Amino acid sequence: MHNAITIDALKVLDAIERKGSFAGAASELFRVPSAISYTVQKLEDDLGIDIFDRTGHRARLTPAGRYLLDEGRALLDATDALAHATKQVAQGWETRIKIAVNSLLPMEALYPAIREFQALGVPVEIQLVEEVFTGAWDALQCRRVDLVFGADAMSRPAGQFMTRILGQIPFRYAVAPDHPLTRHQGPINEEVVSAYPAVVAADSARHLQPGTTGIFSRQRTITVSNIAQKISAQKAGLGVGWLPEPLIRESLASGELVELNVEAVRQPAVIHLARHQDNQNGELRCQGNALKWFWDKLSEPHQFSRWIDPHTQ
Structure with a gap:
């Protein structure tokens, strides 16, 4: 025609x-x-x-x-x-790169790197996708994303992946200042905590088995979509639960949240930068310049110290 x-x-x-x-x-x-x-x-x-x-x-x-x-x-x-x-x-540049960001980390942690990348003047579309817990690995395994910022060590699936440790994120058991548990004396055991609803961020995994952590037996739950909503719900006094310390540091200092002394212990989450490994030598087949640039940039030490603690064995 x-x-x-x-x-x-x-x-x-x-x-x-x-x-x-x-x-x-x-x-x-x-x-x-x-x-x-x-x-x-x-x-x-x-x-x-x-x-x-x-x-x-x-x-x-x-x-x-x-x-x-x-x-x-x-x-x-x-x-x-x-x-x-x-x-x-x-010349080797992709038209688009998709990065999954673990909900334990704020999206703005990547903004300085993105600003630096934009200064290169290459027309690469950048897509940032928030994923919760196992959802970050799920997105990478299914190739919905090219790179994961904050893939946790515990939920890593089988497969050929390259990873670099970014550090670890400690957790605090925190509630609103007027929550009844703040009046409890001494370490709080599971039986006492279980009487109150736990606020839970829903795992965003689509194909991998969703993970659950930090919930006591027989405890009712209030499910939200991400960590930011979980923090907000606990500030509002709707429930209790473990929260990533870097994201609530200011709220603890201001009194918006109060840390509880609980008997249970939660280990820090060791998090990684992760991507596919497509051959035996550890180099990506048809590796794009944008993926390589972000892999190298986000691997630089100490740039995320505001949100991530150094990893100690």
Whole structure:
């Protein structure tokens, strides 16, 4: 099927409108004026409309012509972006990289690295996806993401993955300051804690077995979607539970949350940077420059010390 609207015709219309005349467009596009006139006339004939009002000394767009050019410029921008992106792919850059962020960590922990990446000027689309607990490994195993920031050691599935330890996240058992448990004297045992609902962040795994931790037997639960909502619910006095210490440090200092002395112990979560390993030598097959850049950048030590403690054996 013949398409009357071509990229070349749109470039001609754009040049005429910007230069104010057919002659100006011909000069910019290195064509003779008759070639410009022919392109416009053919487009008008094919569409059955007048694109320019030629009654005055200056060619003016008709309403239909204005609409065509406005929409056409979006296509011109898209084709320029496509050409540029194609060149970048040929040079080894992906068009998109997807990074899963464990809900134990704030999304803003990645912002400095993303800002630095943007300064490179490469047209790579970055997608950040929040995952909860085993969901981070699930997303990587199923290749919904290219890289995981904060994959925990406990829920790692079988498979060929490359990992680098980022550190560990300690937990505190905390509640709202007016919660009844704050009036309890001495270490609080499981039987006492179990009388109150636990706020639980739902594991986002789709295929791997979802994990559960920090819930006492016979304890009722209130399930939310992520760690931020869990913190909010516990601040509101709706329930109890373990919370990542770096994310509640300020709330503990301000008194919005109060740490309880519980008999139970929860070990810190050792978290990793993780990606697929697609061959025996530990190097990625068809590794993209963006993935390599983020892998190296996020592996640099001490940049996440605000949210992640050093890992000690």
